[in-house]
Amino acid sequence: MLRVISVFLFSLCVMSQASAEQSENYEKIVDAVAFKSKIVGTTWSYRWRNREYIFSFSPDGSIEKLDSWSGVSWAVNQPREVILDSGSQQMYLFFNSEASSFKTVDWDGQRATGVRVFDDYK
Numbered sequence: 001m002l003r004v005i006s007v008f009l010f011s012l013c014v015m016s017q018a019s020a021e022q023s024e025n026y027e028k029i030v031d032a033v034a035f036k037s038k039i040v041g042t043t044w045s046y047r048w049r050n051r052e053y054i055f056s057f058s059p060d061g062s063i064e065k066l067d068s069w070s071g072v073s074w075a076v077n078q079p080r081e082v083i084l085d086s087g088s089q090q091m092y093l094f095f096n097s098e099a100s101s102f103k104t105v106d107w108d109g110q111r112a113t114g115v116r117v118f119d120d121y122k
Contacts, residue, residue, distance in 0.1 A: 028078060028079070031078075032076045032078055032079050033076075035076055035079045035080060035099065036076040038099040039057050039082070039095070039099055040057055040059050041057065041058075041059055042056060042057055042116055042117075043055070043065065043117045043118050043119075044056065044057075044102075044114045044117060045115050045117050046066070046112060046113075046114045047113050047114065047115075048106050048110060048112040049110060053066050053068075054117065055069060057074055057082075061073050061074060061075060062074070063084065071086065072084050072085065072086050077092070080094065080095040080096075080099070081093070081094055081095070082095070082102075086107070089107055091104055091106065091107055092104060092105075093114065099116070100115065100116045101113065101114060101115045101116065102114045
């Protein structure tokens with residue numbers, strides 16, 4: 001009888017933990033989708049090596065307006081974090097809570113920043 005109770009309690013704990021993990025994963029996905037909606041269709045000023053470059057996050061997952069980043073795709077990795085993918089390299093953009101600025105380390109290892117200039121599609 002004690003063995004049956006132990007197995008039941010263990011199963012209950014495992015199920016409860018799995019449910020909590022699913023709930024946490026669901027919340028992360030919802031937050032990431034909400035964050036994506038904040039930045040899709042926006043144009044940014046990217047400051048790197050004391051120069052400024054303009055780019056935008058296209059709704060199709062590509063980067064627009066910056067010719068040197070043609071072919072670069074973007075995806076929300078988690079809330080407030082975007083991965084730029086050039087095919088051979090990745091760059092991570094870390095946004096503030098308002099999604100109005102970000103910090104990163106550029107493809108070449110130099111620190112860079114970005115600020116939102118305007119919304120293209122909103």
